[in-house]
Amino acid sequence: MSVEEFRSAAHELVDWMADFLSTIEERPVRAQVEPGEVIARLPDAPPVEGEAFAAIMEDFREILVPGITHWQHPSFFAYFPANSSYPSILAEMLMATLGVQGMSWQTSPSATELEQQVMRWLRDMIGLPASFEGVIQDTASTGTLVALITARERATGYRINEEGFARAGRLTVYASSQTHSSIEKGVKIAGYGRENLRLVDVDGNYAMRPEALRAAILADREAGCVPTCVVVTIGTTGSTAVDPLKEIVEIAREFGLWVHVDAALAGTAMVLPEMRRLQEGIEGIDSYVFNPHKWMFTNFDCTAYFVRDRDALLRAFEIHPEYLRTKEGDRVNNYRDWGIQLGRRFRSLKLWFVIRSYGVAGLQRVIREHLALAQWLREQVEAAPDFELLAPVPLNTLCLRYRPAGGTAPGSGEEELNALNAEIMERANATGRAYFTHTKLDGRYVIRFVIGQTYTERRHVEAGWKLLVETARGTARGT
Amino acid sequence: MSVEEFRSAAHELVDWMADFLSTIEERPVRAQVEPGEVIARLPDAPPVEGEAFAAIMEDFREILVPGITHWQHPSFFAYFPANSSYPSILAEMLMATLGVQGMSWQTSPSATELEQQVMRWLRDMIGLPASFEGVIQDTASTGTLVALITARERATGYRINEEGFARAGRLTVYASSQTHSSIEKGVKIAGYGRENLRLVDVDGNYAMRPEALRAAILADREAGCVPTCVVVTIGTTGSTAVDPLKEIVEIAREFGLWVHVDAALAGTAMVLPEMRRLQEGIEGIDSYVFNPHKWMFTNFDCTAYFVRDRDALLRAFEIHPEYLRTKEGDRVNNYRDWGIQLGRRFRSLKLWFVIRSYGVAGLQRVIREHLALAQWLREQVEAAPDFELLAPVPLNTLCLRYRPAGGTAPGSGEEELNALNAEIMERANATGRAYFTHTKLDGRYVIRFVIGQTYTERRHVEAGWKLLVETARGTARGT
Numbered sequence: 001m002s003v004e005e006f007r008s009a010a011h012e013l014v015d016w017m018a019d020f021l022s023t024i025e026e027r028p029v030r031a032q033v034e035p036g037e038v039i040a041r042l043p044d045a046p047p048v049e050g051e052a053f054a055a056i057m058e059d060f061r062e063i064l065v066p067g068i069t070h071w072q073h074p075s076f077f078a079y080f081p082a083n084s085s086y087p088s089i090l091a092e093m094l095m096a097t098l099g100v101q102g103m104s105w106q107t108s109p110s111a112t113e114l115e116q117q118v119m120r121w122l123r124d125m126i127g128l129p130a131s132f133e134g135v136i137q138d139t140a141s142t143g144t145l146v147a148l149i150t151a152r153e154r155a156t157g158y159r160i161n162e163e164g165f166a167r168a169g170r171l172t173v174y175a176s177s178q179t180h181s182s183i184e185k186g187v188k189i190a191g192y193g194r195e196n197l198r199l200v201d202v203d204g205n206y207a208m209r210p211e212a213l214r215a216a217i218l219a220d221r222e223a224g225c226v227p228t229c230v231v232v233t234i235g236t237t238g239s240t241a242v243d244p245l246k247e248i249v250e251i252a253r254e255f256g257l258w259v260h261v262d263a264a265l266a267g268t269a270m271v272l273p274e275m276r277r278l279q280e281g282i283e284g285i286d287s288y289v290f291n292p293h294k295w296m297f298t299n300f301d302c303t304a305y306f307v308r309d310r311d312a313l314l315r316a317f318e319i320h321p322e323y324l325r326t327k328e329g330d331r332v333n334n335y336r337d338w339g340i341q342l343g344r345r346f347r348s349l350k351l352w353f354v355i356r357s358y359g360v361a362g363l364q365r366v367i368r369e370h371l372a373l374a375q376w377l378r379e380q381v382e383a384a385p386d387f388e389l390l391a392p393v394p395l396n397t398l399c400l401r402y403r404p405a406g407g408t409a410p411g412s413g414e415e416e417l418n419a420l421n422a423e424i425m426e427r428a429n430a431t432g433r434a435y436f437t438h439t440k441l442d443g444r445y446v447i448r449f450v451i452g453q454t455y456t457e458r459r460h461v462e463a464g465w466k467l468l469v470e471t472a473r474g475t476a477r478g479t
Numbered sequence: 480m481s482v483e484e485f486r487s488a489a490h491e492l493v494d495w496m497a498d499f500l501s502t503i504e505e506r507p508v509r510a511q512v513e514p515g516e517v518i519a520r521l522p523d524a525p526p527v528e529g530e531a532f533a534a535i536m537e538d539f540r541e542i543l544v545p546g547i548t549h550w551q552h553p554s555f556f557a558y559f560p561a562n563s564s565y566p567s568i569l570a571e572m573l574m575a576t577l578g579v580q581g582m583s584w585q586t587s588p589s590a591t592e593l594e595q596q597v598m599r600w601l602r603d604m605i606g607l608p609a610s611f612e613g614v615i616q617d618t619a620s621t622g623t624l625v626a627l628i629t630a631r632e633r634a635t636g637y638r639i640n641e642e643g644f645a646r647a648g649r650l651t652v653y654a655s656s657q658t659h660s661s662i663e664k665g666v667k668i669a670g671y672g673r674e675n676l677r678l679v680d681v682d683g684n685y686a687m688r689p690e691a692l693r694a695a696i697l698a699d700r701e702a703g704c705v706p707t708c709v710v711v712t713i714g715t716t717g718s719t720a721v722d723p724l725k726e727i728v729e730i731a732r733e734f735g736l737w738v739h740v741d742a743a744l745a746g747t748a749m750v751l752p753e754m755r756r757l758q759e760g761i762e763g764i765d766s767y768v769f770n771p772h773k774w775m776f777t778n779f780d781c782t783a784y785f786v787r788d789r790d791a792l793l794r795a796f797e798i799h800p801e802y803l804r805t806k807e808g809d810r811v812n813n814y815r816d817w818g819i820q821l822g823r824r825f826r827s828l829k830l831w832f833v834i835r836s837y838g839v840a841g842l843q844r845v846i847r848e849h850l851a852l853a854q855w856l857r858e859q860v861e862a863a864p865d866f867e868l869l870a871p872v873p874l875n876t877l878c879l880r881y882r883p884a885g886g887t888a889p890g891s892g893e894e895e896l897n898a899l900n901a902e903i904m905e906r907a908n909a910t911g912r913a914y915f916t917h918t919k920l921d922g923r924y925v926i927r928f929v930i931g932q933t934y935t936e937r938r939h940v941e942a943g944w945k946l947l948v949e950t951a952r953g954t955a956r957g958t
Contacts, residue, residue: 003565006565010572013572016482017573018762020576030585031589033589035584035588035810039593039596044596046835046839047835048839048840050836053566053836068577071578071587086482089489089575090488090489096572097499097568097569099549099550106510107548107558109510111547113517117523139820140821141819159673160670162674163671164649164650164672166563168644171643191639191643192643193641193642237800299578300824301820316667317911321716323717326661328514340668341618341780342660342661343620343780359525361529426806439801448802
């Protein structure tokens with residue numbers, strides 16, 4: 001392919017992209033294919049000779065697109081979003097073209113210095129103290145793993161990096177029983193061991209009970225363990241519950257624990273000053289992770305990781321092989337030393353495009369609208385006689401289920417209700433008109449309705465709710 | 480920004496991209512800016528109101544582009560390459576537009592099934608046995624960390640994930656003294672501890688000495704350690720040395736070690752049947768990592784990780800929170816359980832575009848040309864009276880230095896030679912006409928000349944060599 005063939009193919013692609021995005025609502029949100037359907041149409045061996053771009057694009061459209069679940073559909077109400085936006089896509093085009101690998105300052109000064117500055121912007125935008133420094137990670141899983149490792153090293157005088165765990169004793173980690181699975185995964189990877197993760201009890205709102213945290217720490221100290229890190233979740237994945245940060249910070253300070261805040265979704269909401277009450281006590285934490293790739297309209301992957309003691313982070317991760325030394329040395333940030341991977345994409349570029357294109361006020365408007373839509377939907381659910389909410393709605397996520405009135409209705413027992421709601425959700429998703437996912441809260445099957453896709457409007461939320469109501473009542477009637 | 484504004488901006492970008500790529504040779508390879516120069520031109524606070532695309536693009540061109548080190552310049556001879564190519568950029572445009580997050584099969588069946596198939600293609604293309612299964616990771620650092628953790632778990636009956644290291648004893652890891660820094664980093668992250676990494680002696684070609692490996696394993700067993708994993712490098716970062724895989728595999732089998740192959744660069748060369756002699760013994764390994772984002776013209780990040788015992792990998796990494804369960808369950812691959820991160824980009828798409836667009840024969844032609852250019856350059860260096868090679872050239876990388884003849888010449892001592900060559904390299908890089916980086920081999924400063932950028936031709940290699948020669952002789956003359 002010559003550069004002029006590239007130019008012509010790229011122009012053609014741009015029209016496909018714009019057409020696709022402007023007609024995405026005509027497509028099913030969740031892919032309507034069965035396992036194996038796509039792979040059956042892909043040849044077992046690669047072609048020997050190169051193929052024309054037109055042939056590749058035809059297969060892309062015919063074979064792959066029907067098997068895509070459309071995360072960018074405004075009726076995507078599943079999981080937490082992984083959003084793009086028009087300025088973010090434009091930035092990704094430039095990132096791919098420049099092909100920068102920003103492991104060190106010298107390997108692209110602009111990538112490093114833009115990251116420095118944009119992370120300061122983000123820090124200030126979400127109300128973190130100026131003592132924090134930021135770095136972009138790929139995912140919150142990685143960000144949390146970085147925190148767990150830094151905590152491990154600080155707690156042991158940086159000895160596990162050197163000696164391994166052999167002489168380290170048992171280090172314990174604390175998080176609520178509603179915490180994200182990445183904490184358990186990180187605890188395993190970092191060598192703490194799952195047995196040493198304490199899943200602390202929650203209250204009726206699914207938020208960590210500080211007195212239970214204190215009791216767990218005391219019991220562990222009594223047993224000779226070394227309480228090392230507490231992960232505080234602001235906006236749990238199940239129900240967006242908010243752990244009481246201020247009380248937890250006080251306990252952590254008393255016992256010398258590293259405080260890591262997982263605000264993967266909710267961090268974006270902190271661009272609204274009125275939401276920062278959810279992170280009261282923030283000045284006492286050690287690290288903070290949130291995902292602009294979730295709710296800040298920046299393509300996956302783009303996770304913001306902030307740390308108060310930058311030296312602790314660097315001490316845990318830095319490496320200095322000869323072939324990576326540059327003449328600038330320590331006068332510059334070499335972000336390879338701020339996390340796990342050596343190589344790094346130029347991800348600050350898309351954040352910069354998004355923040356400048358929206359402006360802070362523009363971001364605030366969209367987030368406020370999503371939050372208002374969630375409250376509007378809450379009112380609808382509360383007003384519906386046969387639906388109920390199973391958790392508060394502090395952010396953009398509703399946990400609801402269908403529960404027909406009267407003991408004689410089908411599904412009046414909990415087991416039956418769970419099966420009924422699972423069936424309702426599957427039927428709704430099978431229409432392709434919206435996409436929901438579930439969780440369980442206290443053993444009860446809950447349909448999650450998350451309002452956060454970049455281009456979601458009131459009409460999409462209304463239609464999604466109508467779909468659920470009609471599907472539920474139809475299912476209950478056996479139709 | 481509306482979708483039609485996006486369309487128009489994207490068309491404008493495509494022309495910028497094609498113009499940029501067709502004139503990239505006019506730009507300095509290494510950015511010619513000083514630390515702080517870029518950030519000084521970036522405002523301290525984000526804009527309150529959104530800005531026009533034209534304003535953002537103007538700053539991009541004026542402020543950022545001069546601070547870019549051009550990895551896609553055909554005279555980029557530094558590090559190992561991180562290549563793009565025209566079809567790869569096109570695929571990245573689609574990836575950004577679809578915005579798929581492929582953590583589970585259901586979250587985009589096409590992303591999962593294309594990855595399955597393309598990784599089979601890749602496996603066959605590089606001569607790995609059909610018993611291996613593949614998954615895309617972000618970087619080789621992550622791939623190696625995944626191997627180290629899987630090895631750790633297999634060696635302890637999956638007990639460290641559960642209990643931590645407290646009762647595990649000392650697990651030891653082996654790699655040559657020339658191994659990549661990511662092995663040390665992984666050993667630290669995974670909790671082995673750097674003390675338990677044995678850097679095994681190398682021979683005169685910088686390849687691991689099998690008898691030294693055996694001695695180290697025996698000494699560790701004697702001392703009560705648990706030899707757990709050996710990392711074999713095919714193509715070290717310093718000098719592309721090739722560890723003797725077959726002998727190492729035999730030793731590893733005898734003592735039950737996990738064998739991980741780091742072929743980050745060299746894996747791509749295995750598309751040439753005549754190069755597979757470098758990985759003789761491959762059927763006895765446990766895991767293999769290589770980077771299509773290095774030498775296979777696929778945008779960073781895209782690392783191929785292959786494992787023989789898929790169940791060991793899954794057992795080490797899988798998690799099953801309720802909110803991630805899908806009705807397809809285990810009937811499908813859920814790649815979130817094949818590595819560290821939960822979220823995943825649709826990276827198989829760019830591999831598919833690249834492999835189909837080049838064809839296997841097309842990839843082979845480019846790699847063969849790079850290898851031939853490296854041999855051509857080796858002859859030039861050998862013929863030059865005042866240059867010498869400090870390592871063999873089994874792949875695409877030359878390790879050379881300037882050494883003027885005669886004891887009276889400046890820089891005849893090793894220290895002086897090191898300083899002289901560092902100065903030569905810095906002067907050459909400062910011209911912007913090519914970009915080299917260095918390493919040290921046996922304490923000697925070596926300029927690395929890596930021939931592997933997608934669009935590098937003979938004329939670029941010739942010009943790069945001429946630049947080095949003239950700069951060296953000029954520096955030695957004090958001009």
